[in-house]
Amino acid sequence: MTARKLDGQALAGLIRGRMAPQAAEFSRRYGRPPGLAIVLVGEHPASELYVRLKLKAGREAGFRADLERLPEGATLGDVLELVEKLNVSPHYDGILVQAPLPEAVGDGAMSRVFDALAPEKDVDGVTPSNVGHLVQGRPTFVPCTPLGILELLSSEGTTLAGQRACVVGRSEIVGKPIALLLLQRDATVTVCHSKTSDLAAACREADILVVAVGRAGLVRRSFVKPGATVIDVGTNTVTDPSIATMLFPEGHPRLSLFRERGSVLVGDVHPEVADVAEALTPVPGGVGPLTIAMLMRNTLRAARARVGADPTTGE
Amino acid sequence: MTARKLDGQALAGLIRGRMAPQAAEFSRRYGRPPGLAIVLVGEHPASELYVRLKLKAGREAGFRADLERLPEGATLGDVLELVEKLNVSPHYDGILVQAPLPEAVGDGAMSRVFDALAPEKDVDGVTPSNVGHLVQGRPTFVPCTPLGILELLSSEGTTLAGQRACVVGRSEIVGKPIALLLLQRDATVTVCHSKTSDLAAACREADILVVAVGRAGLVRRSFVKPGATVIDVGTNTVTDPSIATMLFPEGHPRLSLFRERGSVLVGDVHPEVADVAEALTPVPGGVGPLTIAMLMRNTLRAARARVGADPTTGE
Numbered sequence: 066m067t068a069r070k071l072d073g074q075a076l077a078g079l080i081r082g083r084m085a086p087q088a089a090e091f092s093r094r095y096g097r098p099p100g101l102a103i104v105l106v107g108e109h110p111a112s113e114l115y116v117r118l119k120l121k122a123g124r125e126a127g128f129r130a131d132l133e134r135l136p137e138g139a140t141l142g143d144v145l146e147l148v149e150k151l152n153v154s155p156h157y158d159g160i161l162v163q164a165p166l167p168e169a170v171g172d173g174a175m176s177r178v179f180d181a182l183a184p185e186k187d188v189d190g191v192t193p194s195n196v197g198h199l200v201q202g203r204p205t206f207v208p209c210t211p212l213g214i215l216e217l218l219s220s221e222g223t224t225l226a227g228q229r230a231c232v233v234g235r236s237e238i239v240g241k242p243i244a245l246l247l248l249q250r251d252a253t254v255t256v257c258h259s260k261t262s263d264l265a266a267a268c269r270e271a272d273i274l275v276v277a278v279g280r281a282g283l284v285r286r287s288f289v290k291p292g293a294t295v296i297d298v299g300t301n302t303v304t305d306p307s308i309a310t311m312l313f314p315e316g317h318p319r320l321s322l323f324r325e326r327g328s329v330l331v332g333d334v335h336p337e338v339a340d341v342a343e344a345l346t347p348v349p350g351g352v353g354p355l356t357i358a359m360l361m362r363n364t365l366r367a368a369r370a371r372v373g374a375d376p377t378t379g380e
Numbered sequence: 381m382t383a384r385k386l387d388g389q390a391l392a393g394l395i396r397g398r399m400a401p402q403a404a405e406f407s408r409r410y411g412r413p414p415g416l417a418i419v420l421v422g423e424h425p426a427s428e429l430y431v432r433l434k435l436k437a438g439r440e441a442g443f444r445a446d447l448e449r450l451p452e453g454a455t456l457g458d459v460l461e462l463v464e465k466l467n468v469s470p471h472y473d474g475i476l477v478q479a480p481l482p483e484a485v486g487d488g489a490m491s492r493v494f495d496a497l498a499p500e501k502d503v504d505g506v507t508p509s510n511v512g513h514l515v516q517g518r519p520t521f522v523p524c525t526p527l528g529i530l531e532l533l534s535s536e537g538t539t540l541a542g543q544r545a546c547v548v549g550r551s552e553i554v555g556k557p558i559a560l561l562l563l564q565r566d567a568t569v570t571v572c573h574s575k576t577s578d579l580a581a582a583c584r585e586a587d588i589l590v591v592a593v594g595r596a597g598l599v600r601r602s603f604v605k606p607g608a609t610v611i612d613v614g615t616n617t618v619t620d621p622s623i624a625t626m627l628f629p630e631g632h633p634r635l636s637l638f639r640e641r642g643s644v645l646v647g648d649v650h651p652e653v654a655d656v657a658e659a660l661t662p663v664p665g666g667v668g669p670l671t672i673a674m675l676m677r678n679t680l681r682a683a684r685a686r687v688g689a690d691p692t693t694g695e
Contacts (some may be wrong), residue, residue: 126467139618176518193512200511228629237516244571248550251575253582256559260566262542268569270585293616 067294068345069284073213076220077354078240084361087378088127091368098285099186099368100129100157103358107137107167108146116163122357123217128364137167139172145181152183156338157369158229159364164238185370190242190364199242202249206363211243213355214275217254221344223273223294226251231271233257233264233284233333239277239298247273264288274342281334282312295342301332312336353362383610383653383660388528391535392669397440399676402444402693407685408412414683415444415472416503416675421459422452422482431478437672443679444471445652453484456489460496467498473686474503474679491643500685503678505557515556518566521678528670529590529611530565536659538588538609541566546586546601548579548648554613564587568569578602589657597627598648610657613667614648627651637662 092098101123105116116132123130133151135143136304144166160182166174179191185193198316199207218225230252234240240256248254257267259278266287268274276284277298289295303309305326312331313320324330334349339345346352366376400629416438420431432448438445448466450458459481466475475497481489488578502510505521513520533540545567549555554572561571574593583589583603587665592600592613603611604610614664618624626636627646638644647663656658661667 176516179516193509193516193518194510194513195508197508197511200515200556201491201494201508203508227575229582241515241563243558245556248556248571248573248654251573253570253572253576255568255570256563257568258563258566260542261568262544267544 069344071217071296071344071346071351073223073293073346073351073353074181074354075219076217077213077358078214080355080358081122084110084358084365085126087365089148093367095368095372097156097243098129099159099365100125100131101159101161101364102131102133102151102154102157104133104135104144104147104151104160104162106135106139106163107169109165109167111115112163112165119161119357123361125366126361128178128361130238131157137169139167139170141170141177144174144178144200148178148181152186158368161189161360161361162187164190170352170374186367187368188236188360190363191237196237198340199245202368206367207246208238209244209359209363210239210277210298210356211246211350212359212363213352214243214244214298216359217296217346217355218294219294219296223344225273228252228272229255229270229293230273231255231257232275232277233266233268233276234275234279234298237278243275243277247275276333278333280333281308281331282333284337284338286337286341288337289341291341292343293341295332295334295346296343296352297332297337297346297348300353301331301333302350303331304328311354381656383657384665386532386536386611386659387533388661388666388668388670391532392528392673394530396669398439399673399680400441402538402680404518406559406680407442410683410687412471413442413444414474415446415447415565416476416679417448417457417466417469417472417494419450419462419466419477420450420473421454421478421485424478424480424482426615427478427686433671434476434675438676438679441676443676444474447514447673454482454485456485456492457509459485459489459493463493463496467496467501467551473501474675475501475684476504476675477506490531492610499565501682503675503682504553505678506552511552511557512558514560517619521556521682522561522673523553524555524678525613525667525671526561526676527678528667529558529613530537530561531674532611532661532670533588533609536609538659540588543567543587544570544585545588545590546570546583547592548576548583548591549590549594549613551592555590556594558590560591560673590672591648593648596623597648599653601650601652601656604653604656609659610649610653610659610661610669611648612663614646615663615668616646616648618646619641619643626659634646 085370120130148285230247265288275296281301309323369376435445505523545562547559580603591613596616624638684691
């Protein structure tokens with residue numbers, strides 16, 4: 066058996082395609098496009114790439130999508146000042162502060178920045194009150210990656226109610242919110258992490274397994290119940306040949322790619338899982354593109370709410 | 381084997397005993413006692429009882445503890461107006477709105493009331509931003525029942541890190557926050573509920589089983605891993621003889637009590653679980669008294685924070 070590929074790229078394309086005319090309609094009606102500001106502090110190659118993809122997707126869909134950069138040496142005060150400026154700017158309906166901030170900004174800086182974001186522009190659902198609304202099952206901005214995972218599962222018609230779901234990883238931005246969302250949809254949810262004693266056993270209970278830890282190939286065949294749906298949120302750049310050969314057999318095209326380029330992008334799920342899972346997201350091309358599409362959707366909703374229109378029109 | 385009884389009553393007594401001199405010291409220093417206002421709307425026999433116990437415990441520990449009543453016919457506007465008044469009152473450091481509100485107050489009323497509470501007086505941790513802080517692992521007011529459960533487990537020296545925990549029930553006030561707290565303490569946490577397909581199997585995985593659903597005797601012997609710690613949050617008043625005889629064998633003193641009085645207070649965990657669990661909270665006398673002690677502690681913390689003192693002095 067080879068797992069069905071859950072094509073996040075294709076679904077994201079469809080969603081962004083539906084969004085473009087809605088953004089155009091918004092611009093026509095309100096005399097300006099829905100606006101997204103992305104704050105990027107310092108130099109971080111992976112962040113640069115993510116931000117570029119977000120800006121490109123936003124602009125292609127007819128949004129105003131602007132990058133607001135601060136240098137590596139920026140202080141917490143600089144970041145907060147920028148956020149305050151964006152909070153009150155008439156051009157932006159959504160604000161995303163790209164994580165992580167440089168270490169020099171200080172401990173707890175991310176929390177301080179989250180607290181400063183205007184909840185009605187918080188399109189990645191990180192402010193305390195938006196997180197609280199999510200726990201309470203109230204309408205709110207949900208973080209984009211978990212939202213994208215739900216969208217994918219729902220487009221596949223995956224049953225969630227009464228199913229066992231296992232989430233590996235407990236980050237604020239993926240693990241905890243996807244666990245809460247799956248629980249809201251009546252799955253029985255287990256959250257695992259680095260301190261879980263028998264991770265393989267806990268994962269094997271799952272009909273739906275979501276992995277978001279950032280360790281290349283952590284989840285092996287023995288972790289997966291035959292027939293499970295596996296969502297791989299990891300995006301790891303492998304540069305160590307011993308990891309590349311642990312992941313891909315000799316002759317595999319991605320191993321050749323690795324040897325050619327010196328690096329390869331892989332998920333947290335070992336490719337051998339395709340032999341037992343019923344469905345599996347690829348990396349790249351799985352969850353990542355959906356995260357971007359959901360950022361667009363949340364921004365459009367924020368824009369509509371700001372002008373007093375129904376936020377979910379046409380979705 | 382008979383499970384060790386986890387004596388919440390005794391622990392609550394100790395905690396309240398430690399609190400009394402701290403409340404006295406606060407009064408001496410700031411010229412007023414720590415103050416708690418409890419809002420009770422309408423007629424609800426169980427709520428009357430809980431509120432009475434909370435007021436009594438507060439007063440005995442030297443707090444100002446006042447009941448603010450609204451009649452059964454109160455509107456949402458009446459409740460919000462009262463909350464606003466208490467938010468700005470100099471006498472009160474903590475406000476607790478006793479759930480449930482009468483149905484006539486309207487759908488979503490509880491959320492509207494939670495939103496209106498001043499977060500710094502929200503001693504039961506129900507405002508969205510306090511809930512968000514809990515998810516984000518930041519200092520905040522944690523709901524009193526989950527806090528009491530943690531206190532009990534910690535006083536018993538129960539290992540949480542790396543253990544499997546199962547929470548049955550997903551309420552805002554018990555299930556979700558205790559799941560988040562156990563996760564924060566490195567347990568591997570599963571949340572079950574009414575839609576869980578094989579509840580017994582999910583419960584049987586747990587080293588620590590927390591049950592908070594409100595169904596007398598739901599959790600049977602077969603649900604419990606031998607040696608597990610079982611926390612029973614249920615408080616159910618049984619008046620149906622068939623349920624009483626399902627719970628207690630002929631000749632059991634509590635069955636005699638039931639026949640004498642026509643009702644008996646029981647938890648969600650069947651008494652037969654004592655044969656397999658290593659430790660078990662009784663009902664009554666388990667989690668309930670700790671909820672009240674934690675309400676006192678949160679109120680004292682709120683009072684100290686309000687006067688600019690270290691909230692956790694002497695704890």
